[in-house]
Each structure stands twice: as structure tokens, then as C-alpha cells.
Amino acid sequence: MTFHIIVCIKSVVTGAPSGVVKRSPQNSQLNPFDWPALEAALQMKEYNKGSVTAITMGPAISGEALAEAMAMGVDRGILISDPALKGSDTLVTSRVLAAAVKRIGKFDLLFFGTRTSDSDTGQVGPQTATLLEVPFISGVKQFEGQVGDWTVERGMDEWEETWRLSSPWSASINQHAYAPRSIGLDSLSEVFDRINIEEWSLTDLDLATEDVGLAGSPTRVVALKKLRRDRNCIMLEGDAQVQMEELITHLNKAGVLA
Amino acid sequence: MTEPFLTAKHRILRRSVRSFCDRELSPIAAQIDQEARFPWEVIEKMGPLKYFGIQASRELGGAALDSLSYAIIIEEVSRISAAIGLCLSVHNSVAVFPIMAFGTAEQQQRWVSELARGQKIGAFCLTEPNAGSDASGISATAIQEGDHYRVNANKVFVTNGGVADICLIFARTDPAAGRKGISVVVVERGTPGFVVGDLEDLCGVRANPVSSIRLYDCCVPKENLLGQSGTGLQIGLVALDTGRIGIAAQALGIAQASMEEAIRYANQRQQFGVPLSRHQVIQMMIADMATQVDAARMMIYRAAWLKDQHQTFTKASAQAKLFAAEAAGKVTDLAVQIHGGYGYSKAYAVERYYRDARVTRIYEGTSEIHRMVIAREAQKEIMSDLHIA
Incomplete structure (x- = not known):
């Protein structure tokens, strides 16, 4: 089996939300914190001659985030979309992503961005890893190795930790660590000539409606208030x-x- | 809201180009204007990303994108640097495109494969000191002598001239045949007798090395003739139909950037105790800017879309170019006005936009020439609808 990396990405809402957000192509984009995760995966794919799969959960418009990832060099894009998923919190999102990762099968590395620019929790990565029972290292700045033996560095405020571990493992990638590549006009053009985004629904993942969406979510956002900064x-x-x-x-x- | 004509491909394209330009071009845009310097360090990064082969086929190293994508790329690059948007527009639409459209397979292999990868830069040499809008008045000659042409020409205001490697030269191959004696001959830099003149000291688009190119008894093989002998003016017109979409998109990019700067400034600057944007007189200006920009954008996208649908687009592209160039004039003028004294200073970007916008009403067909084209096409359409003629 060839070397395989899975990256979980999100199509985020741009601009500060006020009330219920109506998703449109204009206010949706690939989470900027996912770019370094994709870049790290693509560099390692080139080094180890493997492949990268990107998965995302969200409304149909999220397919554009997958297409962007594919224009960067991702080989396979999977969109998990189902009306029942509306209102899912981070735990449910993690459950769904974990189910999708299981369905994809064998992987060596599983990457996430450190957080999302629209909800900013940073919870989905570690929760998904926990559900899958794979080790998770947050804020990875650098890593090297092969299937059996990896050296991973993660940064903290004044420290740098070095870990050694073997596949499979998962991580969130430090937002400053891997500057994303510029997308070539030819690769964008090629991706759209043969665009093939797989769409999975709940039934593909053996999940019941009551386990997901608002019904399955133990947490609720009850209020959203914009902070005012008063400056004198x-x-x-x-x-x-x-x-x-x-x-x-x-x-x-x-x-x-x- | 979804913008008409655009697909997911175009939206991702716009974001990608914007993020490249924000990162690579934006930090130096003002500086290269001031120094009138061609930024090779950015050009070299654009090459492998295929900015120089936007519509060229992939076999020849291009990206094989549609015309709408081409317009969006020129718009986004020009939003940051009109001089570099101009470089790409001319290279792609009036150098690469005519070779793709009229060149033989050998010619495409020979020239496009390097042009599309940005390893060589193209130029379109039509204008002469005494021939501008009236292209049929050129005096350059390319006289066939056995297996080669001997080319003599004095071409002026050549966009990319200072860095161009592959030049499409419009010249008389049959001086007695008038309009039907004009042909396009490709001359490469380095050919003995190929002389690049001094760079023009221009009002705007200063980072583009616009220069004259003079050819003194340049001998090129007869295989360098593009298309049929005597069809030069037709090749030129077809190239300019496409080129107009690029120049219109360049004007749009300048207008968009000006509007963004003006709105940003109007929301910061306080006068009479409130931000400028709270004054109705400024709101009127912003409304006019936004309307001009949107109208120009829709006309350009429509022209590009028509071309992609293989429909007639001569009138649509002429209208788009005319309207976008005039809009860029109005919008940059209002942006300077909103900035007040600061807008007249090089410390603010709108000063550069104001200078850059002016030439879009002049090159690749003046506004007046475009009105002639539009009037001719409009009358043709209506007369044929009315079954007159």
C-alpha cells in the first residue's frame, strides 16, 4: 500500500457573521489555517511518493474548497454533505470525520489546520484523533521520516518539543510552518477539466440522523455578540x-x- | 449572491491570482512604478505558474483556460500593478494568441512553447511614428529575397519592447498592394539589425518597458511569415478583438483598486466631526464608482463569455473596452478627489492609479476608434434586423 495522507479541511464563512449566515460562493472560502496542513501533506507526498486525500463536511458549496485543494495537488476529494448535518457541533463533526476516515481505510498521516477562521475552536482535530484512537500532536512545525519512524517537532511559546512515533499519527499543522504554494493556472485548469469530487451522505457512513446535526450535538451556541473595542x-x-x-x-x- | 457568467473555476482562479499578487506583487507595486523597473523576480515566478500561457494549449506548455479566466487574471493582476497586467495582456492576447490562431504547427512549437512558459516575452509591433489608428498607413517593409525576408521597420510605443524576445512585426510585403500588401513577420531579438530603442518615460504603467524597436535590414527566414502573405491587417484585427478584452480588464482592475482605496479612506478620514463616508456628497461619488465598476465588469465578462461560446464578440469587446477605459478614468478621478490633497501625492496609491488609467483610453484602439467600430457593428446589426441593406 502506498504512502497516504488524509487532510480534513473546511469551507469557512468569510466576514463577521451577524445572525443566521446565508452561504454563498462569495462568502465561502477554504479555511486559511488549512493551507499549511495541505502544504505539509503535499510536500510529504512528493517526498514519499504517495497520495493525499482531502475530506470536508459541509453544504454543497464546500466542494469549492475541495476543488481548490485539488488544484494545489490533492489527489482525491470527498465531500460529506447531508441535510441532517445542519447544526452539528464540533463533537458531531469529529464523529462524522472519524467515520469518513474509517471508510477511506488505510492512512499514514491525518492532518488538520490548527483551527478555523470562522468558529475558532481548534477542537475538531484532537477530537477526531481521539475517536479514531490515533496519537495527535498539535501545532506541528516540522516532521520527517517514513512509514515506521517519524521525528516530529512542535512549537510552544518558548519551547520546542521533539517527538518520535510511528504511523499512523495525526496532527494539526502550525499556521506559520508551511507557506502554501501558489496554484498554477495549468493545474487549476486541469482539475476542472476532469473534476471529480466524491459525495458521501450519512448512509455511506453508517450514521443515524439522531446522532448528528442539532439532535446529536451536546453543545449549542446560544448567543453571538460582536465585541466593541473602545479606544481613546x-x-x-x-x-x-x-x-x-x-x-x-x-x-x-x-x-x-x- | 452569485455573479453571472462565473463558475467555481473562475472563483477559485480569482482567489488564487489575488493571493499570488498580494504576496508577490503588492509589496513592490509602488516601488517598481517609481523606479520604472521591470520586476524580473516576480515575472520569473509567474512563468512556471503559466501566467504567460493563459490560453495556450497544454501541449505547448500553456494553461488552456477560457477567455473569461483570462479577463479575471488580467483584472486581478492590474488591481495590484497595471504595468504588469499590461505585460500579461499584450503577451497573451496579441503575441501568443495570433501565433496559436494563425501559426503553423512548427511555428507554434518554435515560439509558443517558450512564450507560454514565460521563458520568452512577446510583443506586438504595429504602431509607427506616422501610423497609429490608421494601421494601413505603416511604412515598414519586409521584402522577400529568395528564402528570406529583409525587414526594415521603425516601431514605436511597443509594450514589453525593452524585454521582448519574439516580436510580431507588421510590414509591407507587397508595397504596391496597399492594405492587401501588409503581412505579419516574426522577428526575434538578437537577429542582426534588431535594435531596441530607449525606454519611454511614460506618465503611467511605468514598470512596463515600453520602447521603440527598430529593424535595419533584418534578415529572417521566409518561414517566419505568420499566416498568409497580405493578411496582416486581418490578423491584427482578430488579435485586437481579443486584446481589447485584456485591456478592458486592465482598466477594470485599476478602477476596482481605486474604488477600494477610496472607500477605505472615506471611512477613516474625519472631517466636520464624522468620517467622509457619512457625508452625502462622498456617498454620491462612491455610488457612481461602484456602478461604473460593476457595469464595466459585466460588459467585459459578457464579451469574454461570447468569445468562449464561439459567438461574434467584436461589438461586445469594443463596447467593453470603451466603457471600462472611460470608467477607469472617472473612477480614478473620483478616488483622487475623495483623497483630497493626499490623493495628489505619491504617498497614496490612487495617484498611481490615476496615471495608469489614462492610457487605457489610448492604446489597443483609442476610445474614438472603438466608437467607430461600435457604430459600424450596431448599424450592421440593426439594418440587418430591419432587412435593409
């Missing part, structure tokens, strides 16, 4: 010494220097 501009006057002292007084009062 205070003009300081006088010579430099006076201004400096006044500035220090202000900063002290604001608790910045305390």
Missing part, C-alpha cells in the same frame, strides 16, 4: 519631560506598568 486618543502636550511624566502617570493608572 489622549493628546499629551508640553515639552518632552512633561509629556513623558504624564505618559507614565497614564500608563500607571491603566495598570500597564504595575
Whole structure:
């Protein structure tokens, strides 16, 4: 069996949501945090001569995110779409993705972005890995190796951890670690000449309606409120010494220097 | 909302081109304008991504995209740098395209395979000091002598001239035959007698090395004749029909960028205690800009779509070019006005857009020539509908 990487991606909503979002081609795009995950997978595919599968769960418009991934070089795109999935929280999303990964079969690596730009939870990666019972390393900056033996580096604020493990393993890829490639006009054109996105529904995954969507989701977003940042501009006057002292007084009062 | 004419391919294309231009071109766009410098470092990255072979076949190293994709690419590149959008438009539509359309298989292999990969850059050499809108008035000659042509020409305002490797030269192969004695001969840089003149010191699109090209007794093999002898003007017109879509898209990109800058500025700048955007007089300007930009975009996409459907598009592309160029003039003017004194300063991008927009009403057919084309085509259509003629 050849070397195989699966990347879970998402078509996110752009712009700040207000109320119920109506999805359209104009407000949907591939989650920017997924680009490094795709890039990392594609580099390793080229190195190890394997293949990359991208999967996404979402409305039909999510197919465009898969097409974009395929224009970058992904070999196979799978869209999991079903009206019953509407309202799914991160746990249900993870359940669905885990079921899809199981159905795909053998894989060496399973990648995620660190989070999504529209809901920002960062939960789907680790939850999916847990359901599949594969090790998960978050925020991977670099990795090398082959099927049996991998060295993986992950970054933390002031530290870098190095892990050794064997396939299969899963990870979220640090957003700054792999600069995504530019899409060639020819590869985009070729992908659309023979576009083939597989569509799976709940029945393909042996999942029941009551396990997914709002019904299957233990969590609910009850309110969404845009934060207001109030900023004040205070003009300081006088010579430099006076201004400096006044500035220090202000900063002290604001608790910045305390 | 879904935009008419566009498919998923076009939307992904727009995002990809935009993200490439934001990353590679945007940081240097103002600087290359100031220095009048052709940015080889970006051009070299565009080559492998097939920006120089947008519609060329894949066998020849191109991307084989449709005309709508071509328009979107030129629009997006021009949104960041009109000079580079111009480079791509001319290279793709009036250098590569005529060779694809009229060249023999050998000629395509010989020239397009390198042009499409961006290894060589193309130019279209029609204009002369005394022949512009009246292309039939050229005095360049290409006289056949045995197995070669001896070419003498003085071509001016050649877009990409300073860097062009493969030049389509319009010249008289039969000086006695008038309009029917004009042909297209391909002359490569490096041919003895091929001289690149000084770069023009232009008002806008300054990062494009526009220059004159002079040919002194340049001898090229007779296999360098493109299409049939005497069909030069027809080849030129077909090329320009397509070229217009590119120049229209370039004008649209400039207008779009100006509108974005103007709206951004109008929402930041405070006067009389509120942002400019709260003043009704500024809102009127923004409304006009948005309407001009959208109308231009729809006309361009329609022309490109008609071409992709293999329908007649001469009038549609002339209308799109005329309207988009005029719109770019209006929109950049309003954008400068909204910026006030700052808009007149090189510290703000709208100053560059204002300069870049002006030439779109002049090259690849002036607005006046386009009105002539439109008037002719419109009358033909109506008269034939009315069964007159």
C-alpha cells in the first residue's frame, strides 16, 4: 500500500457573521489555517511518493474548497454533505470525520489546520484523533521520516518539543510552518477539466440522523455578540519631560506598568 | 449572491491570482512604478505558474483556460500593478494568441512553447511614428529575397519592447498592394539589425518597458511569415478583438483598486466631526464608482463569455473596452478627489492609479476608434434586423 495522507479541511464563512449566515460562493472560502496542513501533506507526498486525500463536511458549496485543494495537488476529494448535518457541533463533526476516515481505510498521516477562521475552536482535530484512537500532536512545525519512524517537532511559546512515533499519527499543522504554494493556472485548469469530487451522505457512513446535526450535538451556541473595542486618543502636550511624566502617570493608572 | 457568467473555476482562479499578487506583487507595486523597473523576480515566478500561457494549449506548455479566466487574471493582476497586467495582456492576447490562431504547427512549437512558459516575452509591433489608428498607413517593409525576408521597420510605443524576445512585426510585403500588401513577420531579438530603442518615460504603467524597436535590414527566414502573405491587417484585427478584452480588464482592475482605496479612506478620514463616508456628497461619488465598476465588469465578462461560446464578440469587446477605459478614468478621478490633497501625492496609491488609467483610453484602439467600430457593428446589426441593406 502506498504512502497516504488524509487532510480534513473546511469551507469557512468569510466576514463577521451577524445572525443566521446565508452561504454563498462569495462568502465561502477554504479555511486559511488549512493551507499549511495541505502544504505539509503535499510536500510529504512528493517526498514519499504517495497520495493525499482531502475530506470536508459541509453544504454543497464546500466542494469549492475541495476543488481548490485539488488544484494545489490533492489527489482525491470527498465531500460529506447531508441535510441532517445542519447544526452539528464540533463533537458531531469529529464523529462524522472519524467515520469518513474509517471508510477511506488505510492512512499514514491525518492532518488538520490548527483551527478555523470562522468558529475558532481548534477542537475538531484532537477530537477526531481521539475517536479514531490515533496519537495527535498539535501545532506541528516540522516532521520527517517514513512509514515506521517519524521525528516530529512542535512549537510552544518558548519551547520546542521533539517527538518520535510511528504511523499512523495525526496532527494539526502550525499556521506559520508551511507557506502554501501558489496554484498554477495549468493545474487549476486541469482539475476542472476532469473534476471529480466524491459525495458521501450519512448512509455511506453508517450514521443515524439522531446522532448528528442539532439532535446529536451536546453543545449549542446560544448567543453571538460582536465585541466593541473602545479606544481613546489622549493628546499629551508640553515639552518632552512633561509629556513623558504624564505618559507614565497614564500608563500607571491603566495598570500597564504595575 | 452569485455573479453571472462565473463558475467555481473562475472563483477559485480569482482567489488564487489575488493571493499570488498580494504576496508577490503588492509589496513592490509602488516601488517598481517609481523606479520604472521591470520586476524580473516576480515575472520569473509567474512563468512556471503559466501566467504567460493563459490560453495556450497544454501541449505547448500553456494553461488552456477560457477567455473569461483570462479577463479575471488580467483584472486581478492590474488591481495590484497595471504595468504588469499590461505585460500579461499584450503577451497573451496579441503575441501568443495570433501565433496559436494563425501559426503553423512548427511555428507554434518554435515560439509558443517558450512564450507560454514565460521563458520568452512577446510583443506586438504595429504602431509607427506616422501610423497609429490608421494601421494601413505603416511604412515598414519586409521584402522577400529568395528564402528570406529583409525587414526594415521603425516601431514605436511597443509594450514589453525593452524585454521582448519574439516580436510580431507588421510590414509591407507587397508595397504596391496597399492594405492587401501588409503581412505579419516574426522577428526575434538578437537577429542582426534588431535594435531596441530607449525606454519611454511614460506618465503611467511605468514598470512596463515600453520602447521603440527598430529593424535595419533584418534578415529572417521566409518561414517566419505568420499566416498568409497580405493578411496582416486581418490578423491584427482578430488579435485586437481579443486584446481589447485584456485591456478592458486592465482598466477594470485599476478602477476596482481605486474604488477600494477610496472607500477605505472615506471611512477613516474625519472631517466636520464624522468620517467622509457619512457625508452625502462622498456617498454620491462612491455610488457612481461602484456602478461604473460593476457595469464595466459585466460588459467585459459578457464579451469574454461570447468569445468562449464561439459567438461574434467584436461589438461586445469594443463596447467593453470603451466603457471600462472611460470608467477607469472617472473612477480614478473620483478616488483622487475623495483623497483630497493626499490623493495628489505619491504617498497614496490612487495617484498611481490615476496615471495608469489614462492610457487605457489610448492604446489597443483609442476610445474614438472603438466608437467607430461600435457604430459600424450596431448599424450592421440593426439594418440587418430591419432587412435593409
